[in-house]
Amino acid sequence: CPDGTAGAMICVRAFAVVGMDVELEPIQYDEPAHNELEPAPGQLFVDITPPVHRWREWEEFDPIVLDHHSTARKAVEGLGGVYGDSNQSGASLAYEHVMLPLIMSLPKSSLAAGDWSPYTTWWKEFARMAMLRDTWKEDHEEFEKAQGMMRCLGFHGSKNLIRDCRNGLIDIEGMFGLGKKLHDNAVRKAELLARGAHFETVELGTRTFKFGILNCTDNVVSEACHSLLNDHGCDLAASFFYKEDDGDGRLHVSLRSQQHEKGEGGEVDVSKVAEILEGGGRQSTAGFRLCEARNKSMQDLADMISDAFRSVMRK
Structure with a gap:
């Protein structure tokens, strides 16, 4: 989903900045790859948890678990993770508990002054947009902007975006114009289908x-x-x-x-x-x-x- 893609982009970029090479494994709830997942050291779960019916198998490995789905709450809290409220999503949890702590842990001399700003402004805004869309805050004044941004993620493809995040920032601002067109088209299609x-x-x-x-x-x-x-x-x-x-x-x-x-x-x-x-x-x-x-x-x-x-x- 767009929120999961946004969370992956945030994590991949954060680890790249601090020089950590991580393996990313996109998984959806209750797919075979998820149900057959095996516990191991050094695992981070974002916008997902270990299989809910098997979460105790992960206790000895102390994974980091960040999720906001109510049906997975038992697994999140059982593993000492962070369970998001109705104003949080996978992307916002990834920003708050992965990107921000990693970036703030760097020596000030390790990033040029101009390089700090995107991680405290641009990426924060990106995570907020993902949250607005994923939690469907349709009364929010920026909801349509968030809809457009998240639809752009599907248009460009998660694999391409995640790959690019390893190498540098992505101009999401430049996607807003296209995002609005994509969103408007989607709404028209949806209204027609609903009839x-x-x-x-x-x-x-x-x-x-x-x-x-x-x-x-x-x-x-x-x-x-x-x-x-x-x-x-x-x-x-x-x-x-x-x-x-x-x-x-x-x-x-x-x-x-x-x-x-x-x-x-x-x-x-x-x-x-x-x-x-x-x-x-x-x-x-x-x-x-x-x-x-x-x-x-x-x-x-x-x-x-x-x-x-x-x-x-x-x-």
Whole structure:
């Protein structure tokens, strides 16, 4: 995700400045590479943790763990890591707990006076933009700027950006113009997709909730979900797409709720919905994957999510 890419860029640049050569291994939650990860000395986890069901295997190795996903909180705190609140993301944690301490540990003579500024201004701003987008602070005056910046990361490709970060600063400021165009296009696509969504009413006693779900054929899953929330009045939104992962056809599902508008601790905790379906995330943004899901219809998927939602709301 963009926040994970931004966190990796921050870490790679910080270690390069202090002369440390580190091996970077991009991993996503619950993929085979993550589930099969083995504990070892000298590991740093950013925007992810060791497999949650196996975190105790890492205790003797004392890894550094920085994450903000509520479904991974037990692993973060169990390993003495830093668990981010609703105003933090993987990138902001990487800046605060990796880049800033490393840069500040250098002798003042090791960097020219003009070289200090980017690490206390530019990279800090970069991390803040990643946080605004990842935590979806859509009421913030700079939210669209953050959206554009993070969409640029996908446009340029994480591997290229991380490689360039080893060698020097990247002109993210120069990406803002392009980022706005990319973001505007994404919003238009998402709004169009949302108009063709399937809507259901989920009844729980005397309460009713509007649920919208769509097949997202483009890389606009977050924007599409939030169009369902903001433009169509949904309490719960889901978007999905198919992707080949390690030779298996998987269904990737994103879940969003109205909590961005209602504040932390609002009505629908989608991380708990995702957890029932063997996924995870945060209160207002979460997701899960289904293997061998090519025979799943949209109605099958809607029923799975609705059943999990009912289970969460009845507790």
